[in-house]
Amino acid sequence: MAAEAAAKTAAKTAAKTAIHRLSGMQKQVLSLYRGFLRAARSKPQQDRFRIESIVASEFRRNALQVDRKNFLYIEYLLRRGRKQLDQLKSPDTTGLSSVDPSSRTDH
Amino acid sequence: MAMKAAVLRHVRLPASAAASRTLGLASPASGRWGGVFGSVFRSLSSHGDDHLSKDEVVDRVLSVIKSFPKVDPSSVTLDVHFQKDLGLDSLDNVEIVMALEEEFKLEIPDLEADKIDSTRLAIEYIYNHPMAG
Numbered sequence: 001m002a003a004e005a006a007a008k009t010a011a012k013t014a015a016k017t018a019i020h021r022l023s024g025m026q027k028q029v030l031s032l033y034r035g036f037l038r039a040a041r042s043k044p045q046q047d048r049f050r051i052e053s054i055v056a057s058e059f060r061r062n063a064l065q066v067d068r069k070n071f072l073y074i075e076y077l078l079r080r081g082r083k084q085l086d087q088l089k090s091p092d093t094t095g096l097s098s099v100d101p102s103s104r105t106d107h
Numbered sequence: 108m109a110m111k112a113a114v115l116r117h118v119r120l121p122a123s124a125a126a127s128r129t130l131g132l133a134s135p136a137s138g139r140w141g142g143v144f145g146s147v148f149r150s151l152s153s154h155g156d157d158h159l160s161k162d163e164v165v166d167r168v169l170s171v172i173k174s175f176p177k178v179d180p181s182s183v184t185l186d187v188h189f190q191k192d193l194g195l196d197s198l199d200n201v202e203i204v205m206a207l208e209e210e211f212k213l214e215i216p217d218l219e220a221d222k223i224d225s226t227r228l229a230i231e232y233i234y235n236h237p238m239a240g
Contacts, residue, residue, distance in 0.1 A: 022221060026197065031217050034201050059198055 025074060032081050033059055039088045047094045054096050164234045171210050172226060175203055186227040200224055207233065212240040 022030070033055070040051040066073060087093055165185070173180035178193050189195045189203060204220045207213075211233055215223070223229050233239045 022197070027217075027221060030197055030201050030221065033198055034205065034217065034220070037202065037205055056198065056202075060196075063196070063198070 025071070025078075028078055029059075029074075032078060032085065035085050036081075036088065039085060042089075043094055051088070051096055054098050058098060158237065159234070159239055161230075161234055164239070165230055167210055168207065168226060168230050168233060171206050172203060172229075175199070175206065183226065185230070186225060188225045190224060204229075211236070213238060 036055045037052060040048045040055070043051060062077065066077070068074075084096075088096065169183055169185075172178060172189075172193075173183045175195075177195060177199060182193060187193060189200050190197065195203070200223075201220070204215060204223050207223075207229055208215055213233070213236060215232070219232065223232055
C-alpha cells in the first residue's frame with residue numbers, strides 16, 4: 001500500500017559553502033533522510049529504487065525551495081516526515097507516491 | 108595444550124572473514140562456546156588475517172566513491188572532501204556513507220556517519236572498524 005510522501009524537510013547545506021558543523025536541525029534532517037534510505041533497503045529491489053528516487057528528489061526540492069530560517073515549517077516537515085517514515089517501515093508498505101501540488105486541477 | 112591443538116584442528120577455515128565471524132554462532136550452545144571459540148580464534152590470529160588490509164580498504168572505499176553517479180572519478184584522491192572538493196551536498200554525503208556501509212557490511216551510527224565527510228575519514232573509520240568485511 002502506498003503511503004503519500006508529501007514535501008520533506010530541507011537540507012541546509014549548499015554544495016559550495018564550507019560546512020564546518022551541522023546545526024541541530026540539519027542533523028535531524030539528515031537523520032530522517034538516512035532513516036528513509038535504511039527503510040528502503042528492506043523493501044523489494046524495485047520498490048527500493050523507487051522509494052530512494054522519490055525521497056531524494058523531495059528532500060532536494062525542499063532544500064531549494066524552503067528558507068533555511070523557516071524553522072516552524074521545517075519542524076512541521078520533520079514531524080510529518082517521521083510519521084511517513086513510520087508508515088514506510090511497516091512491512092505492508094511497499095512504496096511511496098508523491099503528489100505534485102502544481103499539477104492539481106481545481107474543480 | 109591438547110585442547111588448543113584440538114581446537115586448532117577445528118578452527119582451520121578458508122580465509123573468509125564472514126566464516127570466522129559466524130563460527131561462534133553456529134554451535135547450539137552458542138552462548139558459552141561462542142564466547143570460547145570467539146576468544147580462542149581472536150588470540151590465535153596474531154597477524155590480523157581476519158580484518159582487511161589498509162590497501163584493500165583504500166581500494167574499495169575509492170571505488171565506491173568513484174562509482175557514485177554525481178562524482179567525477181578523476182577527482183577522487185586519498186584525501187578529498189565530499190562537499191568541498193567533489194561538489195556534493197550533505198544528502199549525497201549520507202548516501203555515500205550508506206553505500207560504504209553496504210560495501211563493508213557495516214552499520215554506522217548517525218553520530219559517526221555525520222563526521223565522515225572525506226575519503227580520508229572514510230578510510231580511517233573503516234580500517235579501524237573491527238567488523239569491516
